[in-house]
Amino acid sequence: MSDSAKSAPSATFRTTDVIRRKRGGHELSRAEIVHLVDGYTRGEIPDYQISAWLMAALLRGLTRAETAALTDAMLHSGQVLDLSEFAAPKVDKHSTGGVGDKTSLVLAPLAAAGGLVVPMISGRGLGHTGGTLDKLESIPGFRVDLSTAQFKAVLRECGCAMIGQTPEIVPADRKLYGLRDVTGTVESPSLICASIMSKKLAEGIDALVLDVKAGSGAFMKTEQDAAFLAELMVETGERMGKKMVALITSMDEPLGHCVGNALEVKECIRILLGSGPADLRELCLELGAWMLHLGGRADTVAKGKQLAAKLIDSGQALEKFRRMVELQGGDPRAIDDPTRLPNSSYLLEVVSPKTGYVSAIQCEDVGTACVILGGGREKKEDSIDPAVGIVLHKKVGDRVEAGEPLCTLHYNSDARAGHAKQMLERSYEIGEVSPAPALLIRRIIPGGSA
Ligand code: URA
Numbered sequence: 001m002s003d004s005a006k007s008a009p010s011a012t013f014r015t016t017d018v019i020r021r022k023r024g025g026h027e028l029s030r031a032e033i034v035h036l037v038d039g040y041t042r043g044e045i046p047d048y049q050i051s052a053w054l055m056a057a058l059l060r061g062l063t064r065a066e067t068a069a070l071t072d073a074m075l076h077s078g079q080v081l082d083l084s085e086f087a088a089p090k091v092d093k094h095s096t097g098g099v100g101d102k103t104s105l106v107l108a109p110l111a112a113a114g115g116l117v118v119p120m121i122s123g124r125g126l127g128h129t130g131g132t133l134d135k136l137e138s139i140p141g142f143r144v145d146l147s148t149a150q151f152k153a154v155l156r157e158c159g160c161a162m163i164g165q166t167p168e169i170v171p172a173d174r175k176l177y178g179l180r181d182v183t184g185t186v187e188s189p190s191l192i193c194a195s196i197m198s199k200k201l202a203e204g205i206d207a208l209v210l211d212v213k214a215g216s217g218a219f220m221k222t223e224q225d226a227a228f229l230a231e232l233m234v235e236t237g238e239r240m241g242k243k244m245v246a247l248i249t250s251m252d253e254p255l256g257h258c259v260g261n262a263l264e265v266k267e268c269i270r271i272l273l274g275s276g277p278a279d280l281r282e283l284c285l286e287l288g289a290w291m292l293h294l295g296g297r298a299d300t301v302a303k304g305k306q307l308a309a310k311l312i313d314s315g316q317a318l319e320k321f322r323r324m325v326e327l328q329g330g331d332p333r334a335i336d337d338p339t340r341l342p343n344s345s346y347l348l349e350v351v352s353p354k355t356g357y358v359s360a361i362q363c364e365d366v367g368t369a370c371v372i373l374g375g376g377r378e379k380k381e382d383s384i385d386p387a388v389g390i391v392l393h394k395k396v397g398d399r400v401e402a403g404e405p406l407c408t409l410h411y412n413s414d415a416r417a418g419h420a421k422q423m424l425e426r427s428y429e430i431g432e433v434s435p436a437p438a439l440l441i442r443r444i445i446p447g448g449s450a
Helices: 015-023 030-041 047-060 064-075 104-113 132-136 148-158 171-181 189-202 223-239 261-272 278-294 301-313 316-327 363-375 414-427
Strands: 091-095 118-122 160-164 207-214 243-250 346-351 356-361 389-392 405-411 428-431 441-446
Touching: 015 030, 015 047, 030 047, 030 064, 030 171, 047 171, 047 189, 064 171, 064 189, 064 223, 091 104, 091 118, 091 189, 091 278, 104 118, 104 132, 104 160, 104 261, 104 278, 104 301, 104 316, 118 132, 118 189, 132 160, 132 261, 148 160, 148 316, 160 316, 171 189, 189 223, 207 223, 207 278, 223 243, 223 441, 243 278, 261 278, 261 316, 261 389, 278 301, 301 316, 346 414, 363 389, 363 405, 363 414, 405 414, 414 428
Parallel strands: 091 207, 118 160, 207 243
Antiparallel strands: 243 441, 346 405, 356 428, 389 405
């Protein structure tokens, strides 16, 4: 690739001094940030020093200039893809992370079926949230570690490809993401912005749709914090000449009914078949509409939504998904027959202690319960159990009788299931009246050209 653009070598700093300056609440210079990012990427600065800096950055916050410098340093820790060979607009979508948040698996093939090119670089599970790569890897054989040449070959064949950060593309985020996951340093708007935007800017895209989650299962618990993060990312993308939009969407309960890697792939297949839960379909149509609109395939978002529905209902999006799975080494028979996806050995129901209405679900606890079952990581080295997870039978607003199942755990270890069950019992709140329906899409923050 002619697309390499490494950062200039940083001036020499003592890493301890840089950490102490951030701990003291000072603004770091661009050169200090490049020192940290490049030193860590090259393996010269150890995990424990970067962990300390991440914690200082989370507690003290980063200024806009620091956030911009961090995004740039991470972007240039590796190559920036050159996708100029593709005539069609290159569009992507990225979520800030949620529970049961699986729309990427539907949207990449949907937008490709609509004639766009979707070069999607995704992440693994982070904290209590699931990751697109872990979900995809539950498809037998599916490879997310393609080289740049293989990635481009898949894009040429079917218009969409979904991979992880490679040693070539944003290697800094590959390392920092894993470290943040296990050091309690995820929930910083600046760190999230730099992580997401460095990956997205390295993809060589023209436009980006952001799904910024707000609520009890999101990293940003309030709409105000989500809006701050959304504006930061829209501003960062526009500075780099990208068409941008951010949708602030509700994460006060899991999206859809399934939480857990293979379970979520099965739910996405149902959506691609034209069925599946209404909230998940609605969000896929809305985000898909924006992708098609920013990519120039629909004059308005409303027309984009009609086109998105047509691409699902005609089976074209599913066909793209099957093709992408095949091209990335996965078994396409698992798409036609999802029983071939991993299944857990045991099931356990969590039942309602009383009759009433589900008034709230502590969404982060549902995500954590899935991690406890083995569906996410507690430590960097942990491997994922693709089969485990939770199927929610009742969601907020649903009527429930005493003794009726609220959700079912899919599990492989009794000890883990016991702990997760307690957590899920606590996470459901049952009240006497049905709560007012919540808005799924709370706010839209368009960039200047959206
Ligand atoms: N998704 C990412 O890619 N990075 C984050 O930090 C959070 C969500």
